[in-house]
Amino acid sequence: xxxxxxxxxxxxxxxxxxxxxxxxxxxxxxxxxxxxxxxxxxxxxxxxxxxxxxxxxxxxxxxxxxxxxxxxxxxxxxxxxxxxxxxxxxxxxxxxxxxxxxxxxxxxxxxxxxxxxxxxxxxxxxxxxxxxxxxxxxxxxxxxxxxxxxxxxxxxxxxxxxxxxxxxxxxxxxxxxxxxxxxxxxxxxxxxxxxxxxxxxxxxxxxxxxxxxxxxxxxxxxxxxxxxxxxxxxxxxxxxxxxxxxxxxxxxxxxxxxxxxxxxxxxxxxxxxxxxxxxxxxxxxxxxxxxxxxxxxxxxxxxxxxx
Ligand SMILES: NC(=O)c1ccc[n+]([C@@H]2O[C@H](COP(=O)([O-])OP(=O)(O)OC[C@H]3O[C@@H](n4cnc5c(N)ncnc54)[C@H](OP(=O)(O)O)[C@@H]3O)[C@@H](O)[C@H]2O)c1
Numbered sequence: 001x002x003x004x005x006x007x008x009x010x011x012x013x014x015x016x017x018x019x020x021x022x023x024x025x026x027x028x029x030x031x032x033x034x035x036x037x038x039x040x041x042x043x044x045x046x047x048x049x050x051x052x053x054x055x056x057x058x059x060x061x062x063x064x065x066x067x068x069x070x071x072x073x074x075x076x077x078x079x080x081x082x083x084x085x086x087x088x089x090x091x092x093x094x095x096x097x098x099x100x101x102x103x104x105x106x107x108x109x110x111x112x113x114x115x116x117x118x119x120x121x122x123x124x125x126x127x128x129x130x131x132x133x134x135x136x137x138x139x140x141x142x143x144x145x146x147x148x149x150x151x152x153x154x155x156x157x158x159x160x161x162x163x164x165x166x167x168x169x170x171x172x173x174x175x176x177x178x179x180x181x182x183x184x185x186x187x188x189x190x191x192x193x194x195x196x197x198x199x200x201x202x203x204x205x206x207x208x209x210x211x212x213x214x215x216x217x218x219x220x221x222x223x224x225x226x227x228x229x230x231x232x233x234x235x236x237x238x239x240x241x242x243x244x245x246x247x248x249x250x251x252x253x254x255x256x257x258x259x260x261x262x263x264x265x266x267x268x269x270x271x272x273x274x275x276x277x278x279x280x281x282x283x284x285x286x287x288x289x290x291x292x293x294x295x296x297x298x299x300x301x302x303x304x305x306x307x
Contacts, residue, residue: 017206068115202238
């Protein structure tokens with residue numbers, strides 16, 4: 001019998017891609033969502049939960065062998081007001097807490113919890129790429145990632161295996177950051193942000209989905225891994241490469257100064273201005289091979305297969 005995998009927030013960009021990948025391989029998938037919808041596939045079912053109200057469909061949890069925990073208010077949409085920042089934190093911590101409480105009380109056969117976290121865990125890059133044992137940043141994202149990871153790791157005390165994927169910027173042609181980068185490029189502008197020298201630790205959505213699958217299917221994986229390609233690039237390299245792929249030579253490079261980004265985006269501007277370079281060495285030592293280690297190949301594939 002193939003495993004049943006429960007994906008929280010499985011309606012999002014990563015969750016949808018992972019769901020399709022698992023269904024193609026014969027898995028049964030249950031998606032926890034706050035909004036009921038029709039299933040397009042016999043092996044996929046949606047189940048209701050509401051972490052803010054501490055409610056969930058207990059049957060779904062009891063049918064599950066492995067959990068992928070992706071749910072959380074989107075970090076990149078809406079301005080980071082105090083209440084939005086609280087929502088970003090609460091949606092992640094309260095949802096793990098709800099899983100923890102229910103798994104403590106209900107008879108269940110869950111073996112593994114695999115959770116998203118983010119490279120926002122780390123501080124500013126200063127010469128050595130961050131590895132999984134490095135300390136967290138003291139800023140908002142750093143503190144949020146620590147609370148999120150701790151809320152998931154308490155499930156280890158229930159005898160469950162916990163795997164955490166500290167994920168970089170996910171590149172997909174179905175939404176997320178790439179859509180924002182492409183918009184000005186389509187108008188002929190390569191918009192470099194701040195100095196443009198800040199590093200972006202990125203990963204192709206297909207590689208990330210294969211990484212989640214590896215965490216589900218490969219018993220060797222355990223603990224924390226950076227989910228980033230082996231070759232991070234600077235903001236300037238990414239934007240220029242993208243403009244070349246989309247526009248050939250016909251584009252103008254525009255620099256948006258850091259102060260303008262801070263004005264336009266508020267505190268969230270750290271997301272595009274902070275230099276983040278995380279190491280992929282640990283996941284590669286498990287034998288994982290990236291299909292898209294290089295940004296040029298990733299962008300060429302994404303643009304060619306985009307809508
Ligand atoms: N995309 C990236 O570049 C990236 C990078 C690093 C880390 N990650 C992390 O990976 C996870 C998945 O990312 P994604 O890009 O697939 O996210 P996404 O497209 O924003 O989807 C997240 C899902 O979480 C659920 N959700 C949203 N707000 C919620 C709330 N207040 N309470 C409970 N559930 C809520 C939604 O499902 P329902 O509306 O159906 O309930 C939504 O479909 C996130 O935790 C994200 O932080 C993503």
